[in-house]
Amino acid sequence: MVPVSYYLVLSAILFSLGALGVLIRRNSLVIFMSIELMLNAANLAFVAFTRVHETFSGQIFVFFVMAVAAAEVAVGLALIVAIYRSRQSVDIDQLSSLKG
């Protein structure tokens, strides 16, 4: 059986990739996908721990995360569509009108 640390390492790698994507990429759709990647990295860690501890609370948590992610996608994509309509662009660096 694959040790749990493998899953956790994979989860950490996925999370780091997501975080890097958020920090580096300028296309907001890609940033969005990177956020999904971080959420799913967390989901992977939950599921892995569920296996180790043989309880269902981690899996239940995963369902909640997926529900929240779905809601977030609905709101976030709507925002992106609205931004695109007004600016003809989804480049995150151009959205800096709240600059101090």
Add this chain to the structure above:
Amino acid sequence: MLLSEANPAAGLFVLVPWIVFAPVIGLLINAFAGKRLGERGVGWVASLASGAAFLVSALQFYALTLHPEGAQVKIAEWIRIGQLSLDWTFRVDSLSVTMMLVVSGVGTLIHIYAIGYMHEDVRFKHDPARFPRFFVFLNLFIAAMMILVSADNYLMLFVGWEGVGLCSFLLIGFWYDLDTLGRSSWANSNAAKKAFITNRVGDFGFLIAGFLIFWYMGSFAFSEVFAAAPEVAKTHPWVITAITVFMLVGVAGKSAQIPLYVWLPDAMAGPTPVSALIHAATMVTAGVYLVTRSFPLFGLTHDGQYIVATVGAVTALFAATIAVGQYDIKKVLAYSTISQLGFMVAAVGMGAYVAGMFHLVTHAFFKALLFLSAGSVILGLERGHHHGHHAPSSPVLPPQGAGNSLSHGEIDRVKEEVFDPGDIRNMGGLRARMPVTFWVYLIGALALAGIFPLAGFWSKDEILLDAFLHYPHVYWLLTLAAFLTAFYMGRQVWMVFFGKARHEAAEHAQESPSVITIPLIILAALSAFGGFINLPFKGFHQFGYWLEHTLGAIEFPPFNFMVAGVSTVLALGAIALSWFLYQRKPLEHGQTDPLAKPLGLVFVGMEQKWFIDEAYQFLFVQPYRALASWLAQKVDWDFWHEWFHDSVLVKGFVTLARLLADPVDLGFIDRVSYWLSDAIRASAETLRKLQNGFVRSYALSVVLGVAAILGYLLLK
């Protein structure tokens, strides 16, 4: 209350508060419904209220004949402070009941008389709307006087004492916007103020006496004070003398003795029933009553007695000399009242309480009679005066609802010539035109002069006898005063009723209606026969025996024919002398007084009241006014307003404000707040650079922050 249930007479004692309640009810009715009741209704309500008080007093008298020990009727708790415990208690004993009978009896007669008198007076003075007010005040006076005489402690007595003083003030100033001749002026109002303020001086003495009593005897109640007095007299002999002397100051104020008598002659500005009731028969005798009531205190101090007796005797003679030189019918009677009060004060000062109270009672009869008759004479002259000016008859009614200015205008029109209906030089020959008034006046005058067997003879003689036995100097002063009394009364009777009229008003004078003459006749009967309550023969001292229940055993000196003979001879001689001067050759119109030439400067002194008013004006009023205006100008205006307010307060405040404004406000508070705002602005300038608008840099800082926290937690 200690009442034997067995005897119904003792139950009458509980009625005693009604001597106060009855007049209070009367005055409330008249005060609130007086306008609707009409003059007749107002007069009867007031008279019935006073009559009810008399009836209750008579019932007290009856109960007291069966229970001579009397009673104390408590109706309410009054003051409870620490050791001090005072009740509103009525004291029924032979002394208080005597005063009650005199006050309510004479008072009721005067109420009835006043119905007739005020009916005309308000019309001669063109303000009939003032009629009910007079009776409200008169009933208030009866109530206050009843409180005074029935009090069971000094403080309650003081309430009555101040109450009658207030009524005196209100009634002297009844025509407050006129003078005695009915002209627009503040003269009457000033007379009222003079009476009130002079009495304040006396009340100050009474208050000091009261404080001393409470301080040394620990109580105000008569029985407790008198019980404690002998002990205090042993330990602090001067205290009793001080109390009596301060009490004498109060007596001098209320009973018009030297040096505070000056208000009483001016008090004649009040309507004549007031002069009769308050300023002759009852209120002014309150001082005599006070001394008699405090007899256990006066009995302990020979010095106090000596001072009181001397003051009384000197006042008696001094006032009598002034009365000789007066021309106003009421002024003569006023000075006579002061003189007779001097007799009473001298008597009670000598310890002759029965003689003093006896003279108080008879004097109440004949002096009320004289004043009321004088009022009748004045009204008769007013009628004669108006008769001369207005063809038909008697008083002129101003138009209904006439305004004040209108009626004053009318006065000016009616009185082209200022006519003084009280000046005896305007009178003469009234005997024929006012016969009833003449006869009752004659009886009163003879009673006052001390002619056998009228009331004044017996009472005055008893005072003279006591003085003769114990205080020779008082005896000589009083005998001389008695001589002058007979002289000035003779002078007045000759000038008013005999000879021929010296003024057209006297020629047309008319007799008063029966509502006025009937009380006069009753009072004349009392003046004639009132002396028989205390004949100076063994077994006949009824009044003395009666007062013994209150005053303790009294020694009755036997009748002394020498004393009585001397005073009778002097009185008859004085009347003969007055006949010689004023009637042998009756005065003509405008003639000077026959006494003026032989007496010279002495007569000027008598006529001008020995310049006492002027002296008081110079010694007290002017310095006081000067002091007052100095205080007003220098202390109040210059010191307080100009200096303290403007310099100290305003300048001080401005200086303080400047001090606070510059260093404190600008220097400290402003600087701190500016520094704070600058600091915040500077930090904001720095920090705003962090918010660069790039979402990814925010995300980087979140990541770095999370990494830092996690790193710290892991490496800790």
